[in-house]
Every structure is written in structure tokens, then in C-alpha cells.
Amino acid sequence: MAKFAVIGHKGRMGQALATAIEEAGHEFCVGIDLGGDPAPVIGQCDVVVDFSSPDALVGNVKAARSKGVPILIGTTGLEEAHFSAIDEAARDIPILQTGNTSLGITLLSALVKQAAERLGDDWDIEVLEMHHRMKVDAPSGTAKLLGEAAAEGRGVALDDKMDSGRHGQTGARTPGDIGFATLRGGTVAGDHSVIFAGNEERLTLAHSAENRMIFARGAVRAGGWLIGKPPARYTMHDVLDL
Known part of the structure; x- marks a missing residue:
């Protein structure tokens, strides 16, 4: 004890x-x-x-x-x-x-790193997260943790590749960027998805927290x-x- x-x-x-x-x-x-x-x-x-x-x-x-x-x-x-x-x-x-103490998220981050290592650079990576309306920071610590895992898998620094400010006429997606999208509302404990978007196929690794x-x-x-x-x-x- x-x-x-x-x-x-x-x-x-x-x-x-x-x-x-x-x-x-x-x-x-x-x-x-x-x-x-x-x-x-x-x-x-x-x-x-x-x-x-x-x-x-x-x-x-x-x-x-x-x-x-x-x-x-x-x-x-x-x-x-x-x-x-x-x-x-x-x-x-x-x-x-850590940005997240969930055992499921911990395993998810390992899978994200592995996918980023093994898929080619022509696969775009997007991190999507949603939390309750009272959360004050964005992107969430967990989203950043998953982005770090993807960046590590690619052998790059997330700070150099992170794109979380899309608005207006942004132009085409920059190759190699790791994108982030943030949703807030209701009482959601935490939903996170990492999308690997390739040519004519898409892989999504996801986790949903039902209770804190x-x-x-x-x-x-x-x-x-x-x-x-x-x-x-x-x-x-x-x-x-x-």
C-alpha cells in the first residue's frame, strides 16, 4: 500500500x-x-x-x-x-x-509513432481532438502528445511541423506538416483521433474517454x-x- x-x-x-x-x-x-x-x-x-x-x-x-x-x-x-x-x-x-495518464492513450501514442515510421511521407497526418466546454488550453496536452509521437516516428521536431492555426485563405497543405483541429463542447471527457491520409486510402487511430x-x-x-x-x-x- x-x-x-x-x-x-x-x-x-x-x-x-x-x-x-x-x-x-x-x-x-x-x-x-x-x-x-x-x-x-x-x-x-x-x-x-x-x-x-x-x-x-x-x-x-x-x-x-x-x-x-x-x-x-x-x-x-x-x-x-x-x-x-x-x-x-x-x-x-x-x-x-505526461499530457495524459490513460493507459489506452499511452498505447495509442506508441501505435501512432509506429504508423508514422512505416508509412511514407506522402501520408498526411492530422490530429483531431474534442473536450468539454470548460477546457481552457488548446490543442489539448494529449493531442500534443500524439503529435509528438507522430513527429518522433518521422524523425522531425513537432515545433517545426505543427500546423494548428488554419483560417481563411491558407493555401494548399504544406507537405510534411502535422495538422491539429480542436473542438470544444458539452461534457466530453476526451476524444482523440490521428488520421493518416494517403492517396486513395485513410487510416484512423482513435481513443474515446468515457469518464475521467x-x-x-x-x-x-x-x-x-x-x-x-x-x-x-x-x-x-x-x-x-x-
């Missing part, structure tokens, strides 16, 4: 995590929310799970590092400064940062796996040994 600290535990994901922790037979050690300093309390826990906000991330990582506690980061909308802080802290503690509990259960499994690992930066692929 592991002791889990949850940052952002009063939010929807935090509540789902509390349920998933109990389902898995672990202990909900402590919950921390906006304005609370995690450092004084997380030292009594085995692992920290953070689904709070980008603004709080650097402080949360520093707190986990100061106490020598592993941390799983599921917060999306991160920028370069966040990744730098994660890289720095991973010298001293194990950190798993899938992310909570994946996070709990990954958090338990992270305990006892040496300091480094890990991904969900490491959890599934992909």
Missing part, C-alpha cells in the same frame, strides 16, 4: 484520484489546494500526484524535490519554463510528466510504479514498458 499526496484534490480530477486511490487499495495521504504550501506535508507521503495548474507547477516540483518524494505531473498547458524546472528536479527525484476515472486509474498505477525508481524523467511509456 502506497501513500498518495494529491495536489488539486478538490477539483474534478482530484476527486477522481481519491476514488481511484481507494479502489487500488492505497492510502490518500494528504490533499493540497490553491494557496497551500505542499512542502510541510508531502514528506509523510510516498508519491505526489499533481493535476493542479501551470502557475503552481514550479513550486510543487520544488516542494517534492526538497522532500525527496517522487512526483507525477498530469497538469497540461505547460511551457518551456515548466519543462526546465522538471528537468532540473529530475536530477534528484523521479518525475513522470480512466485518467485517475492510470495516474494511480503510474504513481505506484514511480515509487522507488532512481532520479530521472519518466513517461507513461516506461510504465507500460513500451
Whole structure:
């Protein structure tokens, strides 16, 4: 049985995590929310799970590092400064940062990479995602994760090939670009599709999240796996040994 600290535990994901922790037979050690300093309390826990906000991330990582506690980061909308802080802290503690903790999405990203590796450059790649009306970042962290998998499969940098701003007279599609389309509405937990469009044929790899509990259960499994690992930066692929 592991002791889990949850940052952002009063939010929807935090509540789902509390349920998933109990389902898995672990202990909900402590919950921390906006304005609370995690450092004084997380030292009594085995692992920290953070689904709070980008603004709080650097402080949360520093707190986990100061106490020598592993941390799983599921917060999306991160920028370069966040990744730098994660890289720095991973010298001293194990950190798993991901845009999606679903085990299905993890496997999907591996399939996307494989398809991008094996299909020719004449196959266009488009990432389509839909989330609930309250989601504030776009494209989603999961869409970017899938785009990164496609880019890695092609041996290119996503930043150089990402096209997510089509509007008006855009001209023909740029060969080799990885396109993104974002939909928002209703209460959709998360739908993602990666479309490989070739000449006269099309391959679609897709995943539908029916409830955010899938992310909570994946996070709990990954958090338990992270305990006892040496300091480094890990991904969900490491959890599934992909």
C-alpha cells in the first residue's frame, strides 16, 4: 500500500484520484489546494500526484524535490519554463510528466509513432481532438502528445511541423506538416483521433474517454510504479514498458 499526496484534490480530477486511490487499495495521504504550501506535508507521503495548474507547477516540483518524494505531473498547458524546472528536479527525484495518464492513450501514442515510421511521407497526418466546454488550453496536452509521437516516428521536431492555426485563405497543405483541429463542447471527457491520409486510402487511430476515472486509474498505477525508481524523467511509456 502506497501513500498518495494529491495536489488539486478538490477539483474534478482530484476527486477522481481519491476514488481511484481507494479502489487500488492505497492510502490518500494528504490533499493540497490553491494557496497551500505542499512542502510541510508531502514528506509523510510516498508519491505526489499533481493535476493542479501551470502557475503552481514550479513550486510543487520544488516542494517534492526538497522532500525527496517522487512526483507525477498530469497538469497540461505547460511551457518551456515548466519543462526546465522538471528537468532540473529530475536530477534528484523521479518525475513522470505526461499530457495524459490513460493507459489506452499511452498505447495509442506508441501505435501512432509506429504508423508514422512505416508509412511514407506522402501520408498526411492530422490530429483531431474534442473536450468539454470548460477546457481552457488548446490543442489539448494529449493531442500534443500524439503529435509528438507522430513527429518522433518521422524523425522531425513537432515545433517545426505543427500546423494548428488554419483560417481563411491558407493555401494548399504544406507537405510534411502535422495538422491539429480542436473542438470544444458539452461534457466530453476526451476524444482523440490521428488520421493518416494517403492517396486513395485513410487510416484512423482513435481513443474515446468515457469518464475521467480512466485518467485517475492510470495516474494511480503510474504513481505506484514511480515509487522507488532512481532520479530521472519518466513517461507513461516506461510504465507500460513500451
